[in-house]
Amino acid sequence: MATEVEAWNAHDGVFSFESGLGEEAGSYSDEGEELNEVAANGSWTPQEKALHEARLKAKARRRLRRTSSRDSARESLSEAPGDAGADPHSPKGKINGHDRKSRMGKGRGLPKKGGAGGKGVWGVAGQVYEVEEPDIRDPNYDESSQGDTVYATVVPELDEGELEKTVNPIVQEYFEHGDTKEVQMLLKELNLGHKKYEFSSLAVSLSLEGKASHRELTSRLLSDLAGRVLSQDDMARAFDKTLKDLPDLILDTPDAPQMLGQFIARAIADHALPMGFLGRYKGRVDCDHARAALDRAAVLLSMKREMVRLDNVWGVGGGQRPVRHLIKEMNLLLKEYLTSGEVSEAEHCLRDLEVPHFHHELVYEAVVMVLESKGETAVKMMVKLLQAFWKTGLITLDQMNRGFQRVYEELPEINLDVPHAHTILESFVDLCYQESVITKQLRDACPSRGRKRFVSEGDGGLIKN
Numbered sequence: 390m391a392t393e394v395e396a397w398n399a400h401d402g403v404f405s406f407e408s409g410l411g412e413e414a415g416s417y418s419d420e421g422e423e424l425n426e427v428a429a430n431g432s433w434t435p436q437e438k439a440l441h442e443a444r445l446k447a448k449a450r451r452r453l454r455r456t457s458s459r460d461s462a463r464e465s466l467s468e469a470p471g472d473a474g475a476d477p478h479s480p481k482g483k484i485n486g487h488d489r490k491s492r493m494g495k496g497r498g499l500p501k502k503g504g505a506g507g508k509g510v511w512g513v514a515g516q517v518y519e520v521e522e523p524d525i526r527d528p529n530y531d532e533s534s535q536g537d538t539v540y541a542t543v544v545p546e547l548d549e550g551e552l553e554k555t556v557n558p559i560v561q562e563y564f565e566h567g568d569t570k571e572v573q574m575l576l577k578e579l580n581l582g583h584k585k586y587e588f589s590s591l592a593v594s595l596s597l598e599g600k601a602s603h604r605e606l607t608s609r610l611l612s613d614l615a616g617r618v619l620s621q622d623d624m625a626r627a628f629d630k631t632l633k634d635l636p637d638l639i640l641d642t643p644d645a646p647q648m649l650g651q652f653i654a655r656a657i658a659d660h661a662l663p664m665g666f667l668g669r670y671k672g673r674v675d676c677d678h679a680r681a682a683l684d685r686a687a688v689l690l691s692m693k694r695e696m697v698r699l700d701n702v703w704g705v706g707g708g709q710r711p712v713r714h715l716i717k718e719m720n721l722l723l724k725e726y727l728t729s730g731e732v733s734e735a736e737h738c739l740r741d742l743e744v745p746h747f748h749h750e751l752v753y754e755a756v757v758m759v760l761e762s763k764g765e766t767a768v769k770m771m772v773k774l775l776q777a778f779w780k781t782g783l784i785t786l787d788q789m790n791r792g793f794q795r796v797y798e799e800l801p802e803i804n805l806d807v808p809h810a811h812t813i814l815e816s817f818v819d820l821c822y823q824e825s826v827i828t829k830q831l832r833d834a835c836p837s838r839g840r841k842r843f844v845s846e847g848d849g850g851l852i853k854n
Contacts, residue, residue: 546582555579556591564596564603569613576618585619589627593652594634597642602743604648605703608655615661624661628653635678646678650685651702657690715744719751723758727770732777739783748784752792759817760796760803760810768817775826790831793818797836811837 433441505513512518523530547555563572581588589611596607615624631638631649638645656662667687674680689702719742726735739751755771762768778784796803796814804810815835822832 544578544580546580547584549584549587552581552584552587553591556588557595560592560595560607563610564599564606567606567609569610572610573614573618576614586623586626587630589614589619589624590630590634593627593631593649594638597638597645597648600743601703601741604652608652608659608703611656611661612659615659621661621663624656625663625666628656628662628666632674632676632679632682635676635682639678646681647685650682651689653682653686654689655702657686712747715742715747716750716754718742719754723751723755723774726774727758727767730770732774735774736777736781736783739778745785745788748778748788749791749795751778752784752789753795756793756796756814756817757803760807760813768813768820772817772820772824772826775821776824779826786828789827793827793831794834797834800836 505516559572559575563569576588592607592610596604611619611624615621619627628649635645635649638649642648653662653666657664657666667683667690670679670683674683719739722735722738725738726732739748752775755775759768759771775784775789779789800810800814807813815837818827818832818835821827822829
């Protein structure tokens with residue numbers, strides 16, 4: 390019987406009804422009276438009576454919990470300073486489910502966040518907000534709405550392969566126009582990074598394969614870049630790299646050690662390289678080619694010690710030379726040819742002058758030299774020389790025609806010094822035409838001196854019309 394009662398008690402949420410009956414006797418007075426009345430009638434069995442008693446005790450416990458929580462809320466309200474005498478049974482003393490005050494019985498009983506919290510509330514009345522800096526990490530951050538936006542161009546650093554592809558066209562174009570300022574502007578637009586020194590090394594390597602005028606332009610470029618775009622340390626690293634690459638450079642340019650030595654001497658004289666550059670390599674060079682280049686530079690510097698610059702280390706290139714100097718060089722070339730008779734040497738000297746636009750002067754000087762010479766040897770040798778230049782394309786048709794036309798125009802003045810200039814010129818022109826040196830139109834344009842025929846002595850010596 391007791392087991393069944395305990396099972397029913399556990400089912401209704403009550404595990405023991407023996408303990409605490411004395412403490413809860415006052416709360417069961419009403420239920421006890423009802424139970425006595427029912428028992429007096431004698432209508433319940435003992436099992437039903439025990440079950441009913443357990444249900445009444447569980448119900449009393451639930452009422453006790455609700456009453457205790459309601460009393461604690463009333464006590465918290467009574468502790469407030471302004472509501473010390475408030476009636477807990479009054480409407481003001483009731484707990485409002487929509488009140489923002491704490492219901493946990495803790496805190497000062499004030500509204501949450503001082504009345505500044507909740508949905509649709511912007512803060513306490515009268516509060517002034519300071520300007521906040523926008524946060525880039527904010528998901529709602531809008532770059533375009535932050536005022537004036539400054540865009541900077543970021544140029545990536547060139548790697549070794551891209552550097553060579555970019556620098557080669559710049560150097561080749563510089564060999565054509567010779568403007569160092571344009572090269573400086575192009576280099577400032579590139580991001581060479583720590584490989585800036587390789588520009589000088591590439592420029593020197595390219596000029597070694599070119600002409601003397603290209604090497605002269607490269608020396609001027611290095612001089613102008615020093616202190617502006619490249620430092621002396623960058624120049625030193627560039628020449629150090631070129632010295633290490635000499636075994637490969639000599640395969641294409643056998644004279645690379647001597648040329649590099651001239652580059653080093655010129656750079657030191659132009660203050661592009663530090664004065665102690667050669668001293669760094671004393672007793673530390675194992676490569677024979679590098680040692681030959683350094684020795685060449687040391688010899689040039691010792692010979693030109695009193696000179697500030699080694700301007701003529703490459704000669705004076707092409708169009709940079711004055712006209713008088715070019716005329717003198719061509720006269721010397723023709724005289725040496727008449728002495729030696731070597732056409733190949735004369736051709737080599739003419740190419741080294743690098744003045745294809747001025748080859749008409751060589752034709753002019755050659756024809757004048759024939760007019761002033763004595764004998765047939767000079768005539769045949771000059772025809773042979775002009776024929777060789779014409780066949781190799783060294784002297785173009787335009788330059789050939791221009792040189793002969795200048796002689797035609799100045800023939801009256803030449804005739805003052807050379808009385809038989811007309812006769813010599815006619816024979817020379819005919820010979821050149823026979824050897825296919827000049828065209829038929831140029832031969833026909835040759836001026837001829839008309840013969841003056843006199844009448845008989847009886848006519849008084851007058852010139853016959």
